[in-house]
Amino acid sequence: MRAAYVTEPSPADPLSAIRVGELDTPAVPDGWVRVDVRAGALNMHDLWTLRGVTRHPRTGPHVLGSDAAGVAGGRDVVVYPVLPTTDEQSGEQAGGRAVAHATLLPDAGHGVFAEHIAVPAGHVVPRPAHLDWAEAASLPTAWLTAYRMLFTKAALAPGQVVLVQGAGGGVATAAVSLAVAAGATVIVTSRSEQKRERALALGATAALDTGARTPAPADVVIETVGTATFEHSTRSTRVGGTIVVCGGTSGFTASLDLTRLFAREITVHGSTMGSLTEFRALLDFVAEHRLRPVVDSTVGLADVSTQAARMLSGAAFGKLCVRVA
Numbered sequence: 001m002r003a004a005y006v007t008e009p010s011p012a013d014p015l016s017a018i019r020v021g022e023l024d025t026p027a028v029p030d031g032w033v034r035v036d037v038r039a040g041a042l043n044m045h046d047l048w049t050l051r052g053v054t055r056h057p058r059t060g061p062h063v064l065g066s067d068a069a070g071v072a073g074g075r076d077v078v079v080y081p082v083l084p085t086t087d088e089q090s091g092e093q094a095g096g097r098a099v100a101h102a103t104l105l106p107d108a109g110h111g112v113f114a115e116h117i118a119v120p121a122g123h124v125v126p127r128p129a130h131l132d133w134a135e136a137a138s139l140p141t142a143w144l145t146a147y148r149m150l151f152t153k154a155a156l157a158p159g160q161v162v163l164v165q166g167a168g169g170g171v172a173t174a175a176v177s178l179a180v181a182a183g184a185t186v187i188v189t190s191r192s193e194q195k196r197e198r199a200l201a202l203g204a205t206a207a208l209d210t211g212a213r214t215p216a217p218a219d220v221v222i223e224t225v226g227t228a229t230f231e232h233s234t235r236s237t238r239v240g241g242t243i244v245v246c247g248g249t250s251g252f253t254a255s256l257d258l259t260r261l262f263a264r265e266i267t268v269h270g271s272t273m274g275s276l277t278e279f280r281a282l283l284d285f286v287a288e289h290r291l292r293p294v295v296d297s298t299v300g301l302a303d304v305s306t307q308a309a310r311m312l313s314g315a316a317f318g319k320l321c322v323r324v325a
C-alpha cells in the first residue's frame with residue numbers, strides 16, 4: 001500500500017525527511033478494524049515527527065498523520081486519533097475532563113497517511129453526512145482540541161465574548177466556527193489582512209491586527225500562538241475570564257504579569273486533544289449546525305511535502321489536507 005512516512009527524522013530540514021512509497025498493509029488485531037483511508041489532514045505534530053521531537057515507537061518506516069476519514073466495514077467514518085490510556089479512560093469516567101498523557105495514533109506506530117490502517121473498533125465514528133472527505137478528515141485533532149478548549153475547559157455560554165489568537169490556524173478556524181455556532185461573539189487577531197477578512201466571513205464580529213486592543217474584554221481566550229500573543233491574551237481577558245492554552249506556534253515561553261492574573265481572577269487552563277465522548281459530541285455538534293471545516297487546500301498523497309511546507313510557512317488558512325484514495 002502507498003503511505004507517507006519518515007525513516008530518519010531531520011531536526012534542521014524536516015521536509016527532507018518525508019518519504020512516500022510502498023509499505024506492508026498493517027495487520028488487524030482482535031478488536032480492531034481496517035479503515036480504507038480516503039483523506040487525511042496535517043498537523044504541527046507531523047512536523048515535530050519529521051524533526052524527531054515526538055516519540056518513535058520503533059525503528060524503520062514511521063507512518064505520518066493523526067487525522068483520517070475513510071471507509072470501515074462499508075461505513076463512512078472519521079477516526080478518533082487518541083489511543084486509550086489509563087488516564088484517557090479515567091477521563092471518560094470523570095465526564096471527559098482529563099486526557100493527560102494522550103498518545104496519538106502515529107506515536108504508537110499507527111499513523112494514518114496510508115491507504116489502509118488498523119485502529120481500535122471503538123475509534124471509528126460515522127462521518128457527518130454533509131462533509132466531504134477532506135472536511136471530515138479535518139475534524140480529529142484541530143476541531144476536537146478547539147471543542148474541548150471552548151466547551152469543557154472554558155464552559156462557553158451563549159452571549160460570551162471569545163478572543164481567538166492567530167486566526168488562520170487549524171485550531172483557530174475551528175474555534176471561530178464552533179464559538180459562533182454556540183452563540184458567542186468572536187474576536188480574532190491575525191497578522192494578515194487576508195486572514196482577518198476570512199475570519200469575518202466565518203462569523204467573527206471583529207478582526208484585529210495581532211496585539212491590537214480588543215473592542216470588549218474577553219470571557220474566553222483561545223491561545224494557540226504562545227510567545228507572540230500570550231501577554232495580549234492576559235491584557236484582553238475580563239475579570240473572572242478564562243484563557244485556554246493548547247500550543248505555542250510562535251514559541252512556548254511567555255512572561256506573565258501576576259498582578260493581572262490575581263487582580264482580575266483570571267483562570268489559565270492547559271488543554272490537549274479530547275476524549276472519545278467529546279469527539280462524538282463534536283461530530284454531533286458539527287452535524288446539528290451543519291458546520292464545514294475550513295480546508296486551505298488538498299493535494300495527493302505524493303505531494304504531502306507541499307502541505308508540510310505550507311504549514312511551516314504560516315500562510316495557510318484552515319486545514320492542509322491530503323487525498324489518499
Ligand SMILES: NC(=O)c1ccc[n+]([C@@H]2O[C@H](COP(=O)([O-])OP(=O)(O)OC[C@H]3O[C@@H](n4cnc5c(N)ncnc54)[C@H](OP(=O)(O)O)[C@@H]3O)[C@@H](O)[C@H]2O)c1
Nearest residue numbers: 044166167168169170171190191228247248249250272273
Ligand atoms: N495540545 C493539543 O492537543 C494540540 C492540538 C492541535 C494543535 N496544537 C498546537 O496548537 C498550535 C496551533 O496549531 P494549528 O495547527 O492550529 O495552527 P498553526 O498552523 O500552528 O498556526 C497558528 C497561528 O499562529 C500564528 N502565528 C504563528 N507565528 C506567529 C507570530 N510570530 N506572531 C503572531 N502569530 C503567529 C498564525 O496566525 P496569523 O498568521 O493569523 O497571524 C497562525 O495562523 C500548535 O502549536 C500546535 O502544535 C495542540
